Amino acid sequence: MTQDFIALTPKAPDAAALLAALHAGGPDLTLTTTDDDAVVHLCTADGRPLVSVEAPLLIHTAGEAERLLGPDLSPAGTSYWWTEIRASTAAPGAEALAASVGGRLTTLLGGTLWPRREPGSTAVVDAAQDHHAVAASPGDLPVVDVLTDSTAVVLADRPVLGLTTWLADILRITTAADRALHLVTPPHVRLTLPLRAALGGAPNRWVVQDPAGGYYDGLSGAVLVWRNGTFAPIGDGRVADAFTATAAPTGEHQLTVAFRTLHAPDADLLLGASLQTAWRHLTGTDPVGWGTAEPVNLPWSPRQLTTLARDRAPAPTHTLAIGTPARPAIATHRTTRTAAGVAEDVTLAIGYAAGEQAPLEAIEPLAAELVDAHGLTTMLTTLRAARADLTLPARLGPPPVPVAFTLGPRDVREAGLAHARRPPLAIRPAQLGTPDAPSLHYPLGDGTDTAAWTTLSRLAAHLGSRVGGV
Template sequence: MTKDVIALTPKMPDTRSLLAGLHAGGPELNVTATDDGAVIQLCTAAGRPLVSVEAPLLVHIPGEAERLLGSSMGVPETPFWWTEARASTAVPEAEPLAGSVCGRLTMLLGGTTWPPGAAHTARVAVPDDSTHDERTPASPGAPDDDPTGTTPSALPIVDVLTGSTAVVLADRPLVPLTAWLSDILRATAGSNRALHLVTPAHVRLTLPLRTALAGAPNRWVIQNPAGGYYDGLSGAQLTWQDGTFAPSGTAVADTFRAATTPPGERQLTVSFRTVHAADSDLVLGRALEAAWRHLTGAPPAGWGTAEPVNLPWSPRQLTDLARNRAPAPTHLIAIGTPDRPAVATHRVTRTTAGVAQDTTLTLGYATPAEVPLDVLESLAATLVDEHALTTMLTTLRHARADLTLPARLEAPPVPLSFTLGPPDVRAVGLTHARRPPLTTKPRQLGAPGHPALHYPLGDGTDPEAWAALQNLTSHLKNHPGATRST
């Protein structure tokens, strides 16, 4: 398991301050660099990783540190530098060593350290292990019997590595989708492995990380206080077998069933796709900004490729990044201001039809009365008229307004509306698309010659809206053209 210590400083950690921090263990420790120098590691004489220090990140977004670390700590005014040190618990001295690294940075540069009380400036003596044999690390094709017992020095960014699974053990109140975890997700996908994130039951995830772990074969694994493990998203009880976590029957852990969400809190989610021709003048992110303004009255506060989100909102810079990465897809995160909780994941891909942008925007509300149900149709009309909308689904669910996810059972989302853009209406046929098996007729949007259709499905309180959505999608798929083609 790793323990994270984070230094937030108003000044950039320069070479002098970083060297002072890395000297926290004395000259006996070795210093290595990974990820093209983006991560510096303090290691024992035998090469066992102790502390990994990531490249400092300049954060411009007010409230981002409080969102991820809590509001009880004093944070420097933006912009500030975020330097994260990750200590391995395989060596007892590693955690105080990380605290000394960050404590020395804040002593020289000002600022504060998270968690409170972790920082100090004392030298940490690490026993010499150069003459001792270490445990054989986990390696591909050599599974471990105990997923919490081995730290593979061959791949120090994960805690356990088997032929099928990379296991990361984490223990902090809120785990975000950091650049480190993003890199692990890419690496595991490239090697046909799963990422299993193992945490205690009190840990919560941010929505971007929850989204990243939602698809098989990745998992969020909870160490059950009552013993054993369970899936943090489904509650299914798990066992460690054949080098991975797998379901053990159909039972759901009792701890997972405990209710934790305040009764009035809601999450509104708007998921939509736009497709534009691949033009040199195309600016990406404008549909996302339009939806954000429509629902909050303001644009997103910031964007980035991981958390913490560090860059001020800029569709132009977002476009430049996506172009530099093309034809590979680009995954982005956007966040709102502290007074209006909102998080979006945004994916840009090249398709045969052009440039597709898939956006999932989620907003948190303290009470049901705050949810702007009355603007969803006008939002759909704006995206149809100005941003080449192809589809949009809106849902509402009873969940935490701060947009974090606990390892507990939460109510599923309930559909509010579905919008079919002009290209799909044309493919289905306007006559067929206007006659779904629903009690409420669709609303026609957009230009009369190339209309879109907006289908209201309910107010978010009736679970039967899922049946209505299923009937609608089945109706749209079974259009006359589809029948003729088969």
């Protein structure tokens, strides 16, 4: 598995500290850089990579280390530096070398090395004579564990695997090169929702090592084999027993609100305001942090988010937002220029422990404000039995159940108000917005009856006959 170490330090790893740490392997190793010098690689004399050290990241968001690395890890202070150190899985001596690099950083700067190491882990390691390391990936692709014509394979073993900058870069580059990304993990690893969303579907995969032997897809359960340079379903439709094993109900659940807003490309447009509105309605607070990858490191700022999107335009901008540890919440936010204006696509998920109730009564008032102030086009709310910490295990879980659907003024106008208000169902929508630009909010249930999917499907067919799909 990936031999990752993370140094969490109260002081910034400056050039002197990084150089001292990188000398853990002795004088015979060489240094190279990639990603505009954002990643430093320790290599053997013939250029084979042993350890990669990413640019340190200043974390301003409370709870990120605990969320991604485990509850027993609590960095001191409200801000700290996060430095990722990754060993080559092809070099047996690289893991000890990476631990030494991280250990030296925390010895010089204070703080904690994850995973925790036994005393003496900072000793100098001579890895220069280990010639089993694979060559760096060609071109601009970050170093991966296996690279074939069709697939980049990354081995990972963390309690929670998030959408790190490294994985985001690999996804971007493999997609552009028409390659798949396959993440291979042990069965105890869980994914964050942003990484799950970024992986999408085939050809990318989450490949889980089956405790009984072999591999299976962590999202579908399909039994997989390594064939022709990629992981592929075995072909007989089998699903791994480990994926379908029944887990005891916990009473935890997740509320998910997915919506799109559309704005005129105005100079005063502030992106992220609709997301902030949803956060306030459903949690009573604003997001605490945002960023482009995990860990989420920046204090929440719609103005900074807007600046980033303008700098990247006309290309889309993908960002994340995170809530307080007391109320687990995370969102993906995508800004896109369209022919109709500037679109924001938001998916906000909020976790609830056993005994807590999701605020379903807040959904209709939220829809009303999004219609009145933020240009809502559509919104779908669902509830599902799932982990309150918003992570995804490699196991079959109950599907989300629709709670409500909102259709914005533009699509109501296209469908015709009279038609949209009278679906062939035992539900009657609430009219939102103004008489001149009405919107319709359709209640679908309380999130406990999967028959709500049939209701939503019939509603979509009724509306889609006029608006070209919902």
